[in-house]
Amino acid sequence: MASFSDLKRLWEELKDELRATADEARKEWRRGKWEIDNPGQKAVREEEADEIIDWYRSLSRQALILRPDPRIAVLEAAAQIGGPAWLADGEEWPLDADGHRLEFVAQVDFRRLPKLEEFPECGVLRFFVGRDELFGANWEEPDRSGCRILWHPDAIQGGRLEPPAPLDRDDMSPFQSESRRAEGLALSATPAWDIPDYESLEVTTRLAGESDRLGMNEVDDEIFDISEEREEGHRIGGYPMFTQPDFRAPGHYDDYNVLLLGLTSDETIMWGDVGEAMFLMRQADLDARDFSRVIFYWDCH
Numbered sequence: 185m186a187s188f189s190d191l192k193r194l195w196e197e198l199k200d201e202l203r204a205t206a207d208e209a210r211k212e213w214r215r216g217k218w219e220i221d222n223p224g225q226k227a228v229r230e231e232e233a234d235e236i237i238d239w240y241r242s243l244s245r246q247a248l249i250l251r252p253d254p255r256i257a258v259l260e261a262a263a264q265i266g267g268p269a270w271l272a273d274g275e276e277w278p279l280d281a282d283g284h285r286l287e288f289v290a291q292v293d294f295r296r297l298p299k300l301e302e303f304p305e306c307g308v309l310r311f312f313v314g315r316d317e318l319f320g321a322n323w324e325e326p327d328r329s330g331c332r333i334l335w336h337p338d339a340i341q342g343g344r345l346e347p348p349a350p351l352d353r354d355d356m357s358p359f360q361s362e363s364r365r366a367e368g369l370a371l372s373a374t375p376a377w378d379i380p381d382y383e384s385l386e387v388t389t390r391l392a393g394e395s396d397r398l399g400m401n402e403v404d405d406e407i408f409d410i411s412e413e414r415e416e417g418h419r420i421g422g423y424p425m426f427t428q429p430d431f432r433a434p435g436h437y438d439d440y441n442v443l444l445l446g447l448t449s450d451e452t453i454m455w456g457d458v459g460e461a462m463f464l465m466r467q468a469d470l471d472a473r474d475f476s477r478v479i480f481y482w483d484c485h
Contacts, residue, residue, distance in 0.1 A: 226397070258367065260370070456482065462480075
């Protein structure tokens, strides 16, 4: 004979099952009524919601998350922001259209980084942006930004270290302090899997025109919650971070789908009001090691 505690447990399990069945019946009734009130449209059912979430998770890409590491000397780091820039023999500091020196923001030495698929295994990139209030970004025509990237396909050898030039009175810099700008900050790299930002082209394109469907708000909320779990920090590869909707759209810079470098706002560097900066390029250009057509873009709150 079953004990009283066993019967009580069975009764609680039965109540839970009945409650779940009733809840699902109410949801299905609401979906059916909504579809009657909205001819030609379908409410989002659980199977479709799960399919969309699975699709979102399937977009995961490998990335390297770059975080400050005071244990490493800047000159020995695999990546750095600020500080002196290494210039190979024959290289000169890049200038803007008016002949003024650009602002050096980052350097990446791939030989010292963990291997990242499709990215170089050797070579050095140096990233320079403008000293105007937009740091050289062109929000109307992003592919006409004033950034410059120097690429050296071999290991660091010879050459020279050149410090950043003093800022003129009207010059702007994203660095929070002059000392950090001059001395630089070493970054260490951690491999990670990255997914698109909630505001990204991938998400907005997939959900375009779906927001009015019953049940889509819940899917949207879940994608947002998952995106909030992304690793924080600067990054190579993976996906760009956004504080505003992605500037790319189908047929409009959507082939710039490789994140060469993403720089977030932190105690060292700041993009407007706690913004996100990104250097984006085409996959074909990365394969050809052609860094002459990189888009520099940033947004902020």
